[in-house]
Amino acid sequence: MALVAFAPAAWAQAEWKPDRNVEFIIGATPGSQLDTIVRRAQAIWQEKGLVEAPVTPVNKAGGSQSIATAYLLNQRAGDGHYLEVFYPTLLSSYAIGNHNVDYSRATPLACLGSEYYVWAVRADSLIQSGKDLIARLSSDPGSLSMGTSNIGGIGHIQMLSVLKAGGVNVGKLKMVGFKGGSEARTALLGGHIDTNSTSGSNMLGDKQSGKIRVIAVNAPKRLGGAYADIPTWKELGVDAPVISGWTCVVGAQGLSQAQIAYWDRAFAALVKTDEWKSDAARRLRSLEYKNSSETRAFLKAEYQALQTLVKALGVVKPRKNSR
Template sequence: MAVGLTACGGGNEPSKAAGESAKASNEPAKQTQASASKYPEKPFIVVAPSGAGGGWDKTARSLTKVLAETKLVDQTMTVENKPGGGGAVYMAEYATQETKNPYKLFVSSPPIVINNLKKEGNSPFGYKDTTPLAQLTKDYGAIVVKADSGYNDVTSLLNDLKADPKKLTIAGGSAPGSMDHLIAVLPAYKFGIDPKALKYVSYDGGGEAIAALLGGNADVIATDVSSVSEYLKAGKVKVLAVTSTERLSGDLKDVPTLKESGVDAEFTIWRGIFGPKEMSADELAYWERTLKALSETEEWKKELQANAWESQYKSSTDFVKFLGEQELLIKDLLTALNMSK
C-alpha cells in the first residue's frame, strides 16, 4: 500500500556561482510575472502544523532556507509551528481564516487526506480547501526502538504483540487514525493482529514521539525515516524496519523493509506545500515557476541528501491528480481498519 524561519539552520554556504545560476534561471520568469502582477510584495510565513523537530518542521525550514540562499524568493520567509491534532487544528484555521492570504503557505503530507477521511477526530477540511502548489519529496515510515531495546527485528516485536497486544506502548507523532498511527498498525494488521487492540499513544509531531521513546515513555515508535536518521547516527535508536519498497541507502542500508521481514506492507510519505484556496492565477503561476526552479537547484538536492529525503517533484496540476488517487487508497486502508468515517 503506497500512500505516499527566517532562513537559517546550519548547512554549508552555497557557492556564489550556484546562487547566481539559480537566480538567473528564474529571472525571465520573474520579469514575465512582474508585468502581470506585483506579487510578492511582502514577507511570507510558511507554517509547519506540528511541533519542532518532525518532518513538517524540517521540510518547512529546508524549503525557506534554500529559497533564500538561491535568491529564488527575495522576500523574507519565516517558519511558524502550529501544532495540534496531527495537523487538523491548523487545517481548520487555514481553511476558514486564510482563504485569501497568498502570503501564508503551509507544509503537509498524507495527514491532510487522512484527517478528512477517518472516523474519529476527523477534520471537515482537507486538501480541496487549499491550492496544492507542489509535491517536493517522498519519505518512508520506520519502526523504531531505543538502542538498548531487546528487540533487534520487527518480527520478534510483532510476535510479542500478537501474544499480547497491550504488552508494548507504541507512540507516534499524530492522532489515532493519522499517519504515524497507520504506519504503526499497518504491519500489525498484516501480521494478523487486531489494530484496535494495540496500545497507541499520540504526540504532536515526530520530535515529541522520539523524546517519549528516549525518555522511556514508549517502547516503540512509528515515525518517518527522515525524523529518526540523526538519532540513528548518534547511536540512540535502532530502526527495525522501513516501509519502503526497496532498501534505502546511507545509514539505513542495513535496515530491512517490512516485506523483507515477511510483512506484506509498504507506505510512502509524500510532502508538499499548499496555498490558500482562493489564490489568483498570477500567484499560482509564481509558485509553480519558483518551486520547479527550486527542485532543480544543487542546493535543494544537497538538502534532500542531508535529510535522507528523496526528490519527487509534482506540479500543481499533477499534485492535485495524485491527491485524488491518494484519497481513494487511504479510504480503502481506513475502511479495512474500521477507521473510516
Template sequence: MKISSPRRRQFLVGTAAAIVAAVALTGCGPAATNPNAAETSSVAKDITIDAPSGPGSGYDQTARALEKALKGEKLSDKIEVRNTQGAGGTVALSQFVQKTGTKDLMIGGLSLVGATITNSAPNKLSDLTPVSRLIGEYEVIVVPAESPYKTLEEFLTALKTDAGANPIAIGNQGGIDHIWGGQLVQAAGVKPTDVNFVTFSGGGEALVALLGNKVAAGISGYGEFADQVDAGKLRILAVSSEKPIDIAPDAPTIADAGYPEAVLVNWRGIFAPPGVSDTDRKALSDVFAKLVETNTWKETLKTNGWSNEYQDSDAFKAELENQQTKTQETLTTLGLA
C-alpha cells in the same frame, strides 16, 4: 557623409541588429543580474508561507528552508513565514481556505490529512490548490538492542499470537506514527484495534520507554531514533520505504520485508488557496520545479535528512486524493474516524 535612402534603410537595420546582438551577448538589462528573473512568474515574487504549527516543528522547518532557498536562488524577492498553531494544523487550514490569489501559500503534509479526519474538520487539504510535493521523511519501527525480535517478521508473528502483549510506542494518536503502525499490522493480518499502541508527547519520552523496556517496539521518523540506532542501543526492524534510504542504506525496507502495501512516506508539500487559475497554478508549480533542481535545495535535503519526494501540481493532486482515501480507511480501522 550623406547616405542614400535605400542604403540608409540598410544601415539602420544593420545597426539595430548589432545592438540586439550586443545586448544578448553582454546580458545587459534587468534579467542579467538574475538568470531566473526572465523565467520566474510574478506569482512568487512576494509571498507569505503559512506553517500550520509552531516554531521548530517539521512544517516550520520546511517553510523556513523554502524561504532561504527561494531567496538564495533569486526565485523570490520577499518571503514571510507565518506560524498558526492548533488542532494538528486544522486551525491554520480553516483560515487559509478563506484566502484567495497567489500571495499566500501553505505547507501541508500527510499528518495534516490525518488531523482533518480525526478532528472532524470542516475542510480537507484537498480543498486547497496543490502546487508541488517537495520532501519526505520515512518512518521506522525499532526495538531495543536486547529484544528477542531480530526481524520484523518475528515481531509481527508475536503480535499475531498476542497483539496486546507487545506494546508499540508512537507519537500522538491518529498521527503519522499511528497511521503507519495501523497499515503495517493490518498488512500482516492483525486487527489494528487489538494492538496496544502507546502514545507519547515527544520522542524523548518514547526513547526512555524503549530503552527501559517499557514497550516492545517504537515507531517514529528515522531522525527521532537515529542517534540511538547509531549507538547500537536500538535496532531497526524496517523502514517504511520501498527502496533503501540514503540516511540508513543498510536498514531493511518494508517492501523487502514482504509488505509493499505498507510503504509510506510522511511527505510535505506546498499549497495555494482554493480557486487559483490553472495559469497561476502552473506558474507556481514551475517555480518549485526550478528550485528542486538547484544545488541549494539538494544541500538542504542532505542537511535535514529529507528525501526528495517532488511531484508537480498534477501528479501531486492525484496522489493527494489517493492519500485522503487510504488515510480515511486506516483511521477507520483504528477506530479514530
C-alpha cells in the same frame, strides 16, 4: 495591428508575483521536520533571489495540522501570499473523522518529496527483529506499548496497516500518542514505550550512536546510508502497503492561474538547487517533486486510498460537517 499590439499588454497584466510578505504556514512546532523544510526553502529562495518578496514561516501546530489549514482557508480566498506545507496526516485524520477542515478547498501547488518510516526498539530490547515484533504482538497484541506521533496521523495509520498485514489484531494494540516525533523518540529512549515508528531522519543519530535497534523499514526498497542493512517489511514477509511521509504545499482557495504559475516556477527552481538536493540527501528525503497539476491529482488519489485503508482498519468515526 491593434490586436497584435494588445496581446503583450494583456499578457503583462496576467503576470503575478507577490508584492508583500508571504506567510508560509506550518502545521507543526518550531524545530519539527515540517518547520525545517519551510525554513530551508525560505533561506534558499531569499539567498538566490528566487522569491523577491519576504517569506515568513508561521507555526500553527495542533489538530493534526487542521489548525494551520483552517487559518489558511479563513478569509484568504484568492490571496497568493499564503502557503501551507503539510504531511499526509492532514488527509488521514480527515478521512478518520478527527477533524472537519476540508483540505480539498485549498489550491494544490507542489509536492517536495517523501520520507519513509523506520521501526525501532531500544538497544537493550528483547525484540531483535521485525519478525520478533510480529510474533510477540500476534500472540499478545497488548503486551507492548507502541508509540506514534499522532493518533490518527499517517505514522499511526502506517503502523496499523503493517501490523494488520502481519496478522496482528490491531484493535487490541496498546498505542500511545504523542505531540510529535521528537516526543515519541524521547519516550522510547526513556523506556516509557517499547517501540516507535517515525521517519528515518528522526532516528538517524540514535541508530548511529547505538541507542536503538532499527528492526524494519516501511519502504519500497532498503534505505541507503546508515539504514542500508535494515530489511523492508516486504522482505520480512509482511505484504503491507508502503506509506510514506510525503510533503506537499497548498495555497489559499481560488488562486488564479497566474498565481499558481508563479509558485510553480518558484518551487521548480527551489528543488533544482544544489542546496536543496544536499539537504534532502542529508535528511533521507526523496526528491519526488510534483508541480501544481500533478499535486492536485496526487492528493486526490492519496485521499481516496487513505479512505479505503482507514475503513479497512476500522478506525473511522463520525465527523461533524466539514468547514
